[in-house]
Amino acid sequence: MALSGYKKDGRELRVFENADELSCNLADYIAELSEASIKERGVFAIALSGGSLVTLIGKLCEAPYNKTVDWAKWYIFWVDERVVAKSHADSNYKLVKECFLSKVPIVHGHVHSINDSVTAEQAAEDYEFVIRQLVKARVISVSEINDCPKFDLILLGMGPDGHVASLFPNHSVFNEKDQWVTFITDSPKPPPERITFTLPVINSASNVAVVVTGAGKAEAAHLAVDEVGPDYPALPAGMVRPINGDLVWFLDIAAASKIEGAKFSE
Numbered sequence: 001m002a003l004s005g006y007k008k009d010g011r012e013l014r015v016f017e018n019a020d021e022l023s024c025n026l027a028d029y030i031a032e033l034s035e036a037s038i039k040e041r042g043v044f045a046i047a048l049s050g051g052s053l054v055t056l057i058g059k060l061c062e063a064p065y066n067k068t069v070d071w072a073k074w075y076i077f078w079v080d081e082r083v084v085a086k087s088h089a090d091s092n093y094k095l096v097k098e099c100f101l102s103k104v105p106i107v108h109g110h111v112h113s114i115n116d117s118v119t120a121e122q123a124a125e126d127y128e129f130v131i132r133q134l135v136k137a138r139v140i141s142v143s144e145i146n147d148c149p150k151f152d153l154i155l156l157g158m159g160p161d162g163h164v165a166s167l168f169p170n171h172s173v174f175n176e177k178d179q180w181v182t183f184i185t186d187s188p189k190p191p192p193e194r195i196t197f198t199l200p201v202i203n204s205a206s207n208v209a210v211v212v213t214g215a216g217k218a219e220a221a222h223l224a225v226d227e228v229g230p231d232y233p234a235l236p237a238g239m240v241r242p243i244n245g246d247l248v249w250f251l252d253i254a255a256a257s258k259i260e261g262a263k264f265s266e
């Protein structure tokens with residue numbers, strides 16, 4: 001690791017020489033949280049984003065994790081999803097299924113994907129209903145501070161514009177505070193129709209990781225982590241600050257290159 005355990009205002013920054021090193025550490029981090037959560041609550045409720053993150057969690061499908069993780073206790077959710085058929089190339093479900101779910105023994109009934117046969121608005125409503133039922137059943141914990149679901153882990157990627165989930169800068173969706181899951185029909189990143197967890201839900205999680213690689217994201221990572229720039233605090237990634245949970249940024253050197261004060265060893 002080029003930089004480990006670097007703390008900045010309550011957030012931990014982990015910076016890696018390359019994506020492979022990052023993937024190994026990310027797998028360790030997820031496996032540790034899974035173990036702790038299963039010990040404490042008997043289950044592990046994890047929400048995933050799409051994009052490059054899905055490849056970066058791939059080490060979990062390999063030894064030792066494929067044997068040591070208690071997959072039967074995992075419950076899978078999507079932080080955001082494109083409203084397309086599950087068989088569509090743009091589907092985050094399809095991506096996760098092909099790269100991850102098909103390689104580890106997660107119980108089929110524990111995989112909670114969206115209803116892909118209705119409008120974005122209805123899909124968001126349906127997904128929130130499913131989450132509410134699972135909060136009642138205590139599969140998902142509940143925040144002590146608000147009535148939001150408290151996922152054991154939320155994994156986020158970040159776009160070059162600083163978006164996380166489908167919360168885009170200068171988009172009204174970013175300000176949604178009442179719903180747990182909302183929808184958009186004009187996403188700046190295609191496809192246009194998406195559902196997404198809202199910021200209060202992301203910030204109610206026990207653990208949140210933002211996973212970012214590549215020089216194309218260095219500026220947004222700097223603005224979000226250093227909390228600066230004309231758009232601040234409108235940059236969604238900068239607004240990810242769990243109220244009562246831990247936040248870790250996983251970056252490669254290229255993505256971390258503009259962050260102030262982060263000194264990397266060679």
Ligand SMILES: O=C(O)[C@H](O)[C@@H](O)[C@H](O)[C@H](O)COP(=O)(O)O
Nearest residue numbers: 049050051052157158159164165
């Ligand atoms: O469905 C999506 O589009 C994603 O969930 C989105 O939020 C993604 O995580 C970021 O855009 C980063 O994607 P990359 O890592 O592929 O750049």
